[in-house]
Amino acid sequence: MRRRKLIVLVVAVAAIVGAGAFAVVAAGRVRGSAAQTAAAYFAAWRKGDVLGMERLVHRPPGDFVTRHRELSEKLHVDAITLTPGPLRSTGEESAEVPFAGVRLLTELGSWPFESTLRLAVRDQEWRVLWTPETLHPLLKDGARLELGEIDTTTAEFLTSEGARIPHDSYADAYLDPLKPEFAETHQGWQLLLKAPGQPDRPLLSRQPKANVERTTLSRAVQAAAARALDAVDDSTIVVVRPSTGEILGLADRLKEHYSAVRDVFPPGSVFKTITAAALLRAGLDPRSEVPCPGSYTVPGFRTITNDGGVDRGTVTFADAFAHSCNTTFVEQATTRLTSKDLADTAAEWGFGRPVVTGIGGSCGTVPETTDPDTFAEDAIGQGEVVTTPLCMAALAAAVQNGTWRSPRLLSKGEVRRIDGVTSDDARMDEDVVRALRDLMSAVVDHGTAADSGLPEGVAGKTGTAEVPDGPPHAWFIGYRDDLAFCVFVRHGGSGRGAAVPIAVRFLNGL
Incomplete structure (x- = not known):
């Protein structure tokens, strides 16, 4: 009996010990991994x-x-x-x-x-x-992330082909002021890190898209115009398509905030294109022989001289134009025309017409005068005559095409919306146009722009305008095919010496 009780006790003790050991093992087990x-x-x-x-x-x-x-x-x-x-x-x-x-x-x-x-x-x-x-x-350290909106009202201008305007092409002075006319609000996004005591740190952004508007500028023409001016300060090139009036190139490096579109300058001998148009309409034939003395005195008034006092004797009117004979033009104008005749002709060829570009602009003035000295100077682009490079480019375009069109930098609809006015095309006298083309071809063939490296097919007119505040202004206007241009170098010297080489670089760079 005692033996049985002992066995039971041993079993009970063993059970208790075993349960305790299991509890210890179970307590040390980690659930999962x-x-x-x-x-x-x-x-x-x-x-x-x-x-x-x-x-x-x-x-x-x-x-x-x-x-x-x-x-x-x-x-x-x-x-x-x-x-x-x-x-x-x-x-x-x-x-x-x-x-x-x-x-x-x-x-x-x-x-x-x-x-x-x-x-x-x-x-x-x-x-x-x-x-x-x-x-x-x-x-x-308490930093947080925040998504914010970015609003902008910018506009981006493209060339007529839909490409970006060439970089550093000297057109910004005209395009930047236009941006408010086309700006539309667009939204972008920006992810910012905001940390206490530190400036906001942008992490990601999506910039708003600018409103895109095409201009009339040609990428190739604008680039060639800009490169032609790279080495010449205080200069500009305006390029127009004669058949449409579109401004294909507008590179402006004029200093002191002068504008090729809005500011006027004495045109010098490029204005002889207008005077020639008036003389042709008055009956002077390009083949007519006229004197080209070294100097000419308006009876009872002032004396006009040729550049360098050159006396060419008797020449055809076409050659007088080609060699830019001041004396010929003063004598013919003061004996065949009145100041009103000259002013009326200038008005027909742009000076009296609205210049509707989308970026403002003017053509200039040719005031009527009763003073023979002033009239004599006006006839050769001095005196009181002033004009813009834009207007002279339009003049060259009108000679090429036979129709005067206001130059424009935007579509006709946008120009009408911005400027609030329109400008009608004007068909010029066909006989006068045909004669002017011959005169301008003679300038390049054997006149003041001859042997200068201009490409085949160019016709033009040089100009040197005397001014009281420094060296003369240099001009050259011309055209080739459906492209007309004006080169202007403020205080550049002679047209042949300063403006023609720019035109050569421009045309050869196309």
């Missing part, structure tokens, strides 16, 4: 299951769910891609998983980032040790 917890966290994150993520975090902050949802909402996150790297052990009960992520933002597109998911055993379980940097590495 770092890999399982990390995988579950990433899976919940991909699905947007923030509550599921929170359950895997050791002591999550009270705003854990709010932080995640607000970040996605404020940044307009459409989707997130997560690519975990290999799990790395950092201790007996700690590990980490480096991962790459890409957030797809509605306004800004893909935004990649890299971070690390840290894990550790807490309360016999593998848990995520979460910090704001887990959400994004920049979210530390």
Whole structure:
């Protein structure tokens, strides 16, 4: 009987000891693994299951769910891609998983980032040790991310072909003031990092699109005009398409805020094109023989001389034009024309017509006068006559095409909207036009622009305008095919010496 009781006691003691040992083993067991917890966290994150993520975090902050949802909402996150790297052990009960992520933002597109998911055993379980940097590495020390709007009302101008205006082509002074006429509000976006005590740091941006408007400028013509002026200060080239009036090139390097479109200058001998038109209409034939003495005195008034006092004797009127005989033009104008005749002819050839460009502009003035000395000077582009390079380009275009058209930098509809007026085309006298073409061809063939390197087919007129405040202004107007131009060099010297070489570079650069 005693033996049986002893056996029972031993069994009971053994049972108690065994149960205690099992309890000790069970108490030391860790539920799950770092890999399982990390995988579950990433899976919940991909699905947007923030509550599921929170359950895997050791002591999550009270705003854990709010932080995640607000970040996605404020940044307009459409989707997130997560690519975990290999799990790395950092201790007996700690590990980490480096991962790459890409957030797809509605306004800004893909935004990649890299971070690390840290894990550790807490309360016999593998848990995520979460910090704001887990959400994004920049979210530390109280930093936050913010998506903001960018508004702009800019406009961008293109060439007629739809290309960008050539860089440094000296057209900005005319295009920039036009931008308010075409500006429309467009919206862009910017992602900013805002850290306490630090300036905002832009991370991503999508700039607003500017409103795009095509001009009449030709990329090739504008580029060639700009390059032709590169070595010449205080100069400009205006290029017009005679058949349409479109401004193909407008390169302006004039100093002291002078404008080739709005400011007027004495034209010198290029104005003889107008005087010749008046004389032709009065009956003077290009083949008529006329005197070209070294000097000529208006009876009872002042004396006019040729450049260098050159006496050419008797020449045809065409040759007088080709060699720019001041004396011939003064004598013929003062004996065959009145000041009103000259002013009326100038008005027909642009001086009395609206210049409707879209960028403002004027043609100049040819005032009527009763003073014979002033009239004599007016006839050779001195005196009170003033004009713009723009108007002289339009004059050359009218000779080439036979129709005067207002130059324009924009479409006809936009020019009408901006300027508020229109300008009608004007057909010129065919006989006068035909004669002027011959006269301008003679200038290049054997006159003041001969042997200067101008390409075949160019016709033109040189001009040198005396001014009281410095060296003469240099001019050259001309055309070739459906392209007319004016080159002007303020205080440049002679037309042949300063303006013609620019025209040569321009035309050869096309």
